[in-house]
């Protein structure tokens with residue numbers, strides 16, 4: 001059993017599994033990843049459209065950054081560390097060079113970003129100098145090398161500025177732009193076919209009829225999956241009919257890199273996903289994963305497409321996507337694997353009974369405890385079909401499998417929604 005006060009990321013990620021009938025989360029992730037032999041192809045994209053794309057090769061800088069020695073302040077470049085100087089020149093940002101070399105006793109008026117004149121040993125801020133005509137007098141002895149940004153101090157020529165396999169964000173765009181790189185090689189968008197299954201499902205906007213419910217999973221998953229790196233194709237709703245499901249899946253496999261379904265993964269008479277995939281010539285791993293909710297998950301392949309089957313209950317589908325489906329979709333997109341790292345938190349609740357599955361529960365943040373650790377309170381009374389507790393929550397409490405009980409103050413994990421809902 002796991003000690004209550006332990007914060008072990010591997011444990012939080014669920015590589016422990018107390019029930020031999022269940023697959024650990026880590027083993028299920030490996031299984032899902034093993035369905036992907038290589039990421040999607042590459043394309044070259046301009047800077048303005050790079051945000052959110054996945055780099056496919058390292059980008060090296062063609063230039064040093066900064067490209068030349070320059071001043072970090074508005075002030076005076078000095079040829080020596082004396083306190084009196086004659087101002088000989090004026091240099092502003094954009095000047096083609098630092099001008100004539102400075103001789104001892106000489107200074108150049110220099111503005112932030114301007115190239116340093118040859119012979120300059122330091123720059124003083126103008127606030128530290130008194131100017132009268134062509135002369136300056138410093139209030140204190142200047143520091144050698146101060147207020148100078150050296151060529152290449154940030155980046156050398158040939159240095160990797162963006163590694164392969166990362167999702168490009170504003171930081172990467174900034175360094176590429178600074179290095180003058182106008183385009184980069186990235187993975188093409190992963191095409192994900194999104195399918196709901198079940199005769200009971202209606203589209204939001206359609207009037208409810210007896211026995212029917214509105215499809216929540218497809219819009220929920222589309223909201224997560226439709227990204228610059230991934231593109232969603234709406235495959236609609238498949239009826240509870242193995243032959244119709246087989247045809248739909250085969251058609252989708254011909255035009256998608258991955259198919260993500262929800263429902264029909266369990267053991268009910270109308271859970272036809274496995275039969276449909278096998279009848280379509282695909283291969284399949286069905287798993288009962290040590291996840292609560294999100295236990296029944298399917299990973300497989302159909303033609304050229306990877307297949308992820310999430311459970312039907314919406315919260316279970318969300319958790320199974322987050323922990324299992326996402327791994328396969330990230331691998332397809334060429335993203336380097338990222339560790340699953342819930343934030344260390346302290347339980348603000350108690351619960352009894354051995355947890356054989358790593359549990360995810362809607363949770364609210366309730367300040368920090370005396371050690372400065374986030375205090376987390378579970379919301380709702382559980383249930384993989386309930387959505388309302390998610391609305392009131394700040395994120396998900398993560399309670400590792402293997403706990404006998406949880407007492408207030410025990411170490412648990414907390415996954416803010418920003419991390420939980422990103423792809």
Ligand SMILES: Nc1nc2c(c(=O)[nH]1)N[C@H]1C(S)=C(S)[C@@H](COP(=O)(O)OP(=O)(O)OC[C@H]3O[C@@H](n4cnc5c(N)ncnc54)[C@H](O)[C@@H]3O)O[C@H]1N2
Nearest residue numbers: 196215216217218263264265266271295310311312313316
């Ligand atoms: N005898 C057993 N029954 C069940 C087990 C089990 O181990 N033995 N597991 C339960 C668990 S855990 C889950 S989770 C569900 C998963 O079932 P399926 O993946 O086969 O999903 P369905 O049966 O198709 O649907 C379950 C539930 O979710 C509703 N649903 C389905 N799709 C949507 C959608 N797109 N939007 C909103 N709601 C949806 C559906 O109407 C059902 O109520 O199985 C348990 N049963």
Ligand code: MOO
Nearest residue numbers: 293294295316384
């Ligand atoms: O995966 Mo199920 O959600 O545990 O109800």
